[in-house]
Amino acid sequence: MSNPFVENLVDREYDAGFVTDIESETLPPGLDESVVRFISAKKDEPAWLTDWRLEAYRGWLEMTPPKWAHVHFSPIDFSAISYFSAPKSQADGPRSLDEVDPEILRTYEKLGIPLHEQEFLAGVVKNTSSDPASDLTGSEARPLVAVDAVFDSVSIATTFKDKLAEAGVVFCPISEAVQTHPELVRKYLGSVVPRKDNFYAALNSAVYSDGSFVYIPQGVRCPMELSTYFRINAQNTGQFERTLIIAEAGSYVSYLEGCTAPMRDENQLHAAVVELIALDDAEIKYSTVQNWYPGDKNGKGGIYNFVTKRGACIGVRSKISWTQVETGSAITWKYPSVILRGDHSVGEFYSVALTNNYQQADTGTKMIHIGKNTRSTIIAKGISAGRSNSTYRGLVRTSPTAIGARNYTQCDSLLIGSNCGAHTFPYIESKNASAIIEHEATTSKVSDDQLFLCQQRGIDPEKAVGMIVNGFCKEVFRKLPMEFAVEASKLLEVSLEGAVG
Amino acid sequence: MKLLEVDDLHVTVDGQKILNGLSLTIEAGEVHALMGPNGSGKSTLANVLAGRPGYQITSGTIHFKGEQLKDLKVEERAHLGLFMAFQYPVEIPGVSNMEFMKAALDAQAAAREEEPLSAIEFMKAVRKIAEELDLNPDFLKRGVNEGFSGGEKKRNEILQLLLLQPTLAVLDETDSGLDIDAIQTVSAGVNRFRNTDNGLLLITHYQRLLDYIVPDVVHVLANGRIVRSGDKGLALTLEEKGYAWLSTS
Numbered sequence: 001m002s003n004p005f006v007e008n009l010v011d012r013e014y015d016a017g018f019v020t021d022i023e024s025e026t027l028p029p030g031l032d033e034s035v036v037r038f039i040s041a042k043k044d045e046p047a048w049l050t051d052w053r054l055e056a057y058r059g060w061l062e063m064t065p066p067k068w069a070h071v072h073f074s075p076i077d078f079s080a081i082s083y084f085s086a087p088k089s090q091a092d093g094p095r096s097l098d099e100v101d102p103e104i105l106r107t108y109e110k111l112g113i114p115l116h117e118q119e120f121l122a123g124v125v126k127n128t129s130s131d132p133a134s135d136l137t138g139s140e141a142r143p144l145v146a147v148d149a150v151f152d153s154v155s156i157a158t159t160f161k162d163k164l165a166e167a168g169v170v171f172c173p174i175s176e177a178v179q180t181h182p183e184l185v186r187k188y189l190g191s192v193v194p195r196k197d198n199f200y201a202a203l204n205s206a207v208y209s210d211g212s213f214v215y216i217p218q219g220v221r222c223p224m225e226l227s228t229y230f231r232i233n234a235q236n237t238g239q240f241e242r243t244l245i246i247a248e249a250g251s252y253v254s255y256l257e258g259c260t261a262p263m264r265d266e267n268q269l270h271a272a273v274v275e276l277i278a279l280d281d282a283e284i285k286y287s288t289v290q291n292w293y294p295g296d297k298n299g300k301g302g303i304y305n306f307v308t309k310r311g312a313c314i315g316v317r318s319k320i321s322w323t324q325v326e327t328g329s330a331i332t333w334k335y336p337s338v339i340l341r342g343d344h345s346v347g348e349f350y351s352v353a354l355t356n357n358y359q360q361a362d363t364g365t366k367m368i369h370i371g372k373n374t375r376s377t378i379i380a381k382g383i384s385a386g387r388s389n390s391t392y393r394g395l396v397r398t399s400p401t402a403i404g405a406r407n408y409t410q411c412d413s414l415l416i417g418s419n420c421g422a423h424t425f426p427y428i429e430s431k432n433a434s435a436i437i438e439h440e441a442t443t444s445k446v447s448d449d450q451l452f453l454c455q456q457r458g459i460d461p462e463k464a465v466g467m468i469v470n471g472f473c474k475e476v477f478r479k480l481p482m483e484f485a486v487e488a489s490k491l492l493e494v495s496l497e498g499a500v501g
Numbered sequence: 502m503k504l505l506e507v508d509d510l511h512v513t514v515d516g517q518k519i520l521n522g523l524s525l526t527i528e529a530g531e532v533h534a535l536m537g538p539n540g541s542g543k544s545t546l547a548n549v550l551a552g553r554p555g556y557q558i559t560s561g562t563i564h565f566k567g568e569q570l571k572d573l574k575v576e577e578r579a580h581l582g583l584f585m586a587f588q589y590p591v592e593i594p595g596v597s598n599m600e601f602m603k604a605a606l607d608a609q610a611a612a613r614e615e616e617p618l619s620a621i622e623f624m625k626a627v628r629k630i631a632e633e634l635d636l637n638p639d640f641l642k643r644g645v646n647e648g649f650s651g652g653e654k655k656r657n658e659i660l661q662l663l664l665l666q667p668t669l670a671v672l673d674e675t676d677s678g679l680d681i682d683a684i685q686t687v688s689a690g691v692n693r694f695r696n697t698d699n700g701l702l703l704i705t706h707y708q709r710l711l712d713y714i715v716p717d718v719v720h721v722l723a724n725g726r727i728v729r730s731g732d733k734g735l736a737l738t739l740e741e742k743g744y745a746w747l748s749t750s
Binding site: 456468 | 612
């Protein structure tokens with residue numbers, strides 16, 4: 001007996017799907033060495049970096065796109081993509097906020113991203129403050145958040161730079177860091193994700209245009225949340241951003257990223273690389289709320305989100321924690337990972353991946369235990385609705401040196417309706433007899449009985465599904481910074497719109 | 502005032518006839534008990550009233566407060582004041598009991614264009630009822646029915662009954678699986694609910710519950726129809742002689 005409410009799919013609303021009408025300087029589609037040189041010259045990069053890019057490009061030419069993921073799409077024509085697009089007004093490089101094109105400022109305003117320093121982060125979903133449930137959770141004063149806004153290929157504004165500088169924190173576009181902190185960039189760029197790590201990482205290394213750079217000096221607790229907001233605007237353009245976060249000994253930083261894109265019929269490629277480095281006793285908390293355009297209800301358009309994210313716990317007792325809420329993109333394909341090199345270091349991965357309509361997600365993590373007594377925790381929640389497919393793929397490896405390593409993995413899948421799929425591929429490689437690895441997995445359905453109970457108490461089915469899904473994700477949402485948690489739960493409800501008719 | 506009027510109701514489930522011409526009228530202030538052997542259609546009636554999908558009304562009508570129930574969605578029936586206490590309350594992991602009940606109350610208030618309770622008023626009301634039902638306040642923070650014992654689940658249903666204050670409550674075998682102490686607590690809760698404006702339909706297998714919640718009318722259901730109605734004495738006779746007595750007398 002199936003519930004009629006679960007059967008019908010209707011349009012879902014994508015709030016961030018508008019296009020900003022500005023003049024852009026966009027390279028013609030296609031990729032060769034001259035494009036790589038053009039991007040490098042545009043950023044006024046030193047020769048070592050140009051060579052570094054070219055080396056990556058040559059490596060990429062030898063590579064073929066990987067095929068192992070549980071996702072299906074037509075081959076990408078890499079010669080049809082433009083590898084650089086920047087608003088014309090930004091062509092002369094970063095400026096002060098006053099000089100940013102008002103059209104772009106309006107874009108961020110519309111998205112709820114504050115580029116004025118006295119405002120707070122509203123984020124990826126609008127109108128979160130009027131949440132009627134918030135009187136149950138209690139409202140606290142919201143902390144300030146510094147924002148780096150990346151529009152297509154360039155960073156257009158970074159807020160609170162001065163205040164951060166007082167604490168010695170560097171938070172700026174990576175293109176700027178190449179100029180101001182070349183020694184740090186040179187030392188760490190590609191140190192966690194080597195140039196030829198994989199097909200998309202090699203492509204990114206060759207043509208990355210911008211992204212955020214964060215440096216937290218020894219013993220400093222970053223005084224505010226740092227946040228980067230990625231926006232793809234131009235058509236037929238790939239976004240290849242690069243993020244590098246370095247936390248020196250005894251430091252702490254919490255970093256958030258958000259993403260949106262206009263609704264377009266063509267698929268657009270987003271191939272980012274994120275590298276995190278934590279030294280002795282340092283802690284990096286990296287949160288993502290990914291809301292790229294997912295395509296329409298028939299599976300047309302949407303972002304291909306093929307991202308390499310990896311952190312290295314180099315120092316003893318260091319800690320890297322990934323939290324991600326993935327609701328957007330036509331295809332999400334990423335595995336934020338931690339290399340646990342330092343003794344007693346800790347890796348965490350908390351994930352909610354929601355797919356609706358024809359969306360596909362193949363996501364998970366890798367925890368590579370090398371140091372002694374290293375610990376990792378993986379909590380992955382996959383939610384599938386419509387005709388979508390959600391896959392958890394994770395690797396836990398304990399090397400012979402990882403004496404006393406521990407891992408706990410929990411993968412839960414929730415199905416809404418009967419045309420979607422959930423898959424779990426856990427890989428465990430233990431080369432150490434003293435390691436303890438636990439894995440738990442469950443699959444459940446939003447049952448007709450649950451919906452009926454909610455409705456019998458007066459709650460409409462759409463709200464009921466939202467509530468049930470939010471309950472399912474609670475463990476992960478708890479790991480998000482407060483202001484993002486409320487938003488993530490809202491976003492989930494928006495993304496589920498139409499999952500029940 | 503007539504709360505519920507069921508007239509010559511015929512219902513099939515998966516093509517199988519379950520109810521065959523059931524008629525029943527409940528007036529405001531009345532408590533009706535519905536008894537009958539397994540498979541006689543007791544729970545089917547409860548589910549049809551609440552509007553659970555999968556039940557086909559082939560003929561007959563149901564009016565609740567004068568409205569044709571057939572035309573209303575499940576939640577609209579709830580907004581109108583129809584409540585069903587489940588025989589097997591389902592779990593909703595991760596959604597706290599409190600969150601669930603607040604959402605239910607708010608949804609009903611919104612549908613009736615009433616002011617919702619504030620968070621504080623709500624908390625006060627829930628805590629008071631929980632205490633009356635001998636429920637540890639901790640359980641309000643737990644997931645809906647998640648890991649509850651059978652008795653806790655049933656008490657949780659009564660808590661919702663007392664909180665939502667419906668006009669007609671259908672209790673589907675609320676006494677099954679309860680020990681004698683729990684039956685007393687639950688019955689005390691149900692008796693607190695009773696007043697001259699609302700009505701109760703108690704579905705039960707056992708006369709025992711009716712010692713604590715005294716019905717005005719007792720009906721016996723067999724083969725999808727009410728075959729006999731009487732006062733509470735009927736329940737005692739049934740207890741003594743069994744359902745077989747009905748077909749022989």
